[in-house]
Amino acid sequence: MRPLIPMHESPSSAPARALKPETLAKAPAIIAQYPQKRSATMPLLHLAQEDRGYITKDDMHWIAELVGVTPMQVLEVVTFYPMFRQSPIGRRHVRVCRTLSCALRGSYALMENLEQSLNCQRGETSPDGDFTLEFVECIADCGCGPVVHVDASMHENVKPEDADKFAAQLKATLKDPSYGQNPPVPGTPEWNG
Amino acid sequence: MPAVERPLIYANLRKPGYTVDIDCYLRHGGYEALRKAVALKPEEVCKEVEVSGLRGRGGAGFPTGMKWKFLDRKSGKPAYLVVNADESEPGTYKDRQIIYKDPHQMLEGIAITAWAIQAKQAFIYIRGEFIHGAKILERAIAEAKAKGFLGQNILGSGYSCEVVVHRGGGCYVCGEETGLIESLEGKRGYPRIKPPYFPAVLGLYNCPTIVNNAETMAQVKHVLAFGGAEFAKIGIPGDSGTHIWGVSGLVKRPGLYEIEAGKATFGELLYDLCGGPLDGRKIKAIIPGGSSTKILKVGERFKGKLANGTEFDWALEDIPLDANSIAACGTGLGTGGTIVIDDSVEMIQALSNLNAFYAHETCGQCTPCREGSLWLSRVSKRITTGGGLETDVPLLLDIANQVAGRTICAHGEAVAWPVQSAVPKFKDEYLESIRKRQAGEAVPKLKLI
Numbered sequence: 001m002r003p004l005i006p007m008h009e010s011p012s013s014a015p016a017r018a019l020k021p022e023t024l025a026k027a028p029a030i031i032a033q034y035p036q037k038r039s040a041t042m043p044l045l046h047l048a049q050e051d052r053g054y055i056t057k058d059d060m061h062w063i064a065e066l067v068g069v070t071p072m073q074v075l076e077v078v079t080f081y082p083m084f085r086q087s088p089i090g091r092r093h094v095r096v097c098r099t100l101s102c103a104l105r106g107s108y109a110l111m112e113n114l115e116q117s118l119n120c121q122r123g124e125t126s127p128d129g130d131f132t133l134e135f136v137e138c139i140a141d142c143g144c145g146p147v148v149h150v151d152a153s154m155h156e157n158v159k160p161e162d163a164d165k166f167a168a169q170l171k172a173t174l175k176d177p178s179y180g181q182n183p184p185v186p187g188t189p190e191w192n193g
Numbered sequence: 194m195p196a197v198e199r200p201l202i203y204a205n206l207r208k209p210g211y212t213v214d215i216d217c218y219l220r221h222g223g224y225e226a227l228r229k230a231v232a233l234k235p236e237e238v239c240k241e242v243e244v245s246g247l248r249g250r251g252g253a254g255f256p257t258g259m260k261w262k263f264l265d266r267k268s269g270k271p272a273y274l275v276v277n278a279d280e281s282e283p284g285t286y287k288d289r290q291i292i293y294k295d296p297h298q299m300l301e302g303i304a305i306t307a308w309a310i311q312a313k314q315a316f317i318y319i320r321g322e323f324i325h326g327a328k329i330l331e332r333a334i335a336e337a338k339a340k341g342f343l344g345q346n347i348l349g350s351g352y353s354c355e356v357v358v359h360r361g362g363g364c365y366v367c368g369e370e371t372g373l374i375e376s377l378e379g380k381r382g383y384p385r386i387k388p389p390y391f392p393a394v395l396g397l398y399n400c401p402t403i404v405n406n407a408e409t410m411a412q413v414k415h416v417l418a419f420g421g422a423e424f425a426k427i428g429i430p431g432d433s434g435t436h437i438w439g440v441s442g443l444v445k446r447p448g449l450y451e452i453e454a455g456k457a458t459f460g461e462l463l464y465d466l467c468g469g470p471l472d473g474r475k476i477k478a479i480i481p482g483g484s485s486t487k488i489l490k491v492g493e494r495f496k497g498k499l500a501n502g503t504e505f506d507w508a509l510e511d512i513p514l515d516a517n518s519i520a521a522c523g524t525g526l527g528t529g530g531t532i533v534i535d536d537s538v539e540m541i542q543a544l545s546n547l548n549a550f551y552a553h554e555t556c557g558q559c560t561p562c563r564e565g566s567l568w569l570s571r572v573s574k575r576i577t578t579g580g581g582l583e584t585d586v587p588l589l590l591d592i593a594n595q596v597a598g599r600t601i602c603a604h605g606e607a608v609a610w611p612v613q614s615a616v617p618k619f620k621d622e623y624l625e626s627i628r629k630r631q632a633g634e635a636v637p638k639l640k641l642i
Contacts, residue, residue, distance in 0.1 A: 033355075035314065035398060038378060040379065041380075042359070042360065042361070042362060043359065046360055077362075077380065081321070082363040082364065083361075084362055098546075099547075100480075100532055100543060100546045100547055101283060103642075104441075104443050104534065138283040138365075138484075138550070140289050140320065141286050142284050142285065142439060142442075143447040143448045143449060145441060145447075152324040152325060182325075
């Protein structure tokens with residue numbers, strides 16, 4: 001469980017960047033999809049997080065006003081769902097599946113090796129800010145374990161002994177702005193993403 | 194005769210060159226079943242599904258036609274269709290294939306179902322991690338709307354239905370139908386208490402709601418394509434259609450195998466289709482239908498009587514792959530996500546791994562589940578890694594017994610069942626693990642916790 005950050009405390013010392021105008025402009029269409037505005041809470045949180053990388057107090061106030069609830073009711077959603085975060089993370093978010101099917105295929109050993117290769121402990125961000133490494137629970141690709149979900153892309157059958165190679169591949173993606181941006185084409189190795 | 198697959202849901206998506214766009218789907222006979230459906234009255238479509246004997250594919254295996262019958266049509270409130278694509282049960286990865294490779298198949302089933310229950314609005318609750326899956330679905334919905342299969346005035350029938358893709362936030366309990374509804378309303382995914390919150394009466398926005406699994410929607414398409422009576426001939430009486438077995442863990446060829454219900458056994462699935470255990474290993478146990486189903490041990494004998502009166506005496510390998518036979522062996526078909534454990538690991542490691550999962554995923558609403566799952570996780574971890582006492586084994590069972598049946602939703606049972614089923618079967622092995630750690634022997638090399 002993650003600590004709940006009180007509304008009066010800023011989660012990061014640097015002032016957060018405001019959401020982009022195009023992000024703000026998407027909100028009305030999202031809200032209009034639902035018979036009740038409050039249902040748009042999670043889609044709007046995803047929207048804010050995809051823009052900036054994390055959710056701020058200001059975002060929660062903005063969403064609360066749009067959907068007609070109190071900011072606390074938005075915070076309570078943010079703190080419930082593991083995907084939402086209130087502080088910045090590394091440039092690539094590396095999530096290794098920990099649950100039984102992947103563990104039986106070596107995900108713990110993979111995690112230990114990745115901690116070395118990415119110079120980053122699990123649950124933390126590397127000193128250069130490139131990677132945040134985490135264990136997550138089952139991400140529904142159990143027959144191809146161990147699986148690693150990086151930002152929006154799924155990497156399958158990442159063997160523990162290949163951790164160095166995999167880390168190098170991830171480092172190369174830092175220079176590729178299109179990485180994980182488009183849905184993969186079925187039939188290609190990346191289709192699962 | 195060796196087991197053979199009968200792909201129905203996966204028939205097209207496995208073809209080389211099959212793509213997610215609507216033209217490809219239409220070339221493969223897409224949306225013909227929807228044409229058939231809208232030519233029928235909604236209640237006739239419901240009847241077809243009832244006659245088909247289709248059971249839900251989300252894990253509980255409830256007859257789909259019966260579920261639709263429960264929908265409160267007298268309240269005058271709008272009805273909603275909610276499709277559960279939250280696929281979060283460990284070991285389950287069947288819906289991902291449909292969403293990523295053949296989204297229109299599911300959308301066609303959704304359009305048919307929405308017509309049958311006369312829902313004007315459908316939601317697809319997709320797990321938050323399926324980021325591209327949500328995009329693929331949204332694109333497919335736009336294509337289907339442009340061609341008149343969804344949206345306004347579907348196929349000229351005068352009937353309209355909008356479909357919205359709603360992404361979750363990575364929370365297991367939102368796969369529970371009432372937790373999912375709360376989440377869809379923009380709240381924490383705390384499951385609701387039944388009664389009174391049966392979704393068919395008081396569901397989304399307190400309106401009558403049908404919540405169906407993603408694969409069930411794809412199956413509905415085939416029910417209409419075949420016709421209910423023809424569909425019922427696939428599989429066996431009481432369990433019709435195909436089951437997608439998602440085998441994971443320690444076998445040679447883990448993967449997805451679509452098999453006609455009751456037409457193969459666990460032995461054929463594990464040894465023929467999956468190629469058996471890894472070299473030099475032996476399969477020790479399987480969890481048959483997602484992590485919350487009760488574990489089966491290799492070497493056990495399963496004896497009893499089926500509902501039709503047939504007596505059986507099976508080894509694990511002999512159990513036929515249908516809902517009734519598997520239920521008769523004291524476990525469940527669940528989602529068909531079979532996890533295979535072999536003799537290279539200690540059983541307590543596997544239990545610890547699952548206990549840690551449930552401790553992470555409990556929503557915290559009910560005390561027995563919130564506290565019990567944490568206790569189970571801690572006790573099983575200390576048995577695994579050292580510091581366990583022999584009294585810990587009965588303690589595990591005692592804690593689990595105090596969780597099951599005492600919670601709002603079935604997460605309580607999901608927490609308890611792996612423990613309740615595994616402790617009697619593997620008690621001696623657990624005690625052995627405790628003694629090994631006390632004697633200073635290390636945990637097996639493959640870490641699971």
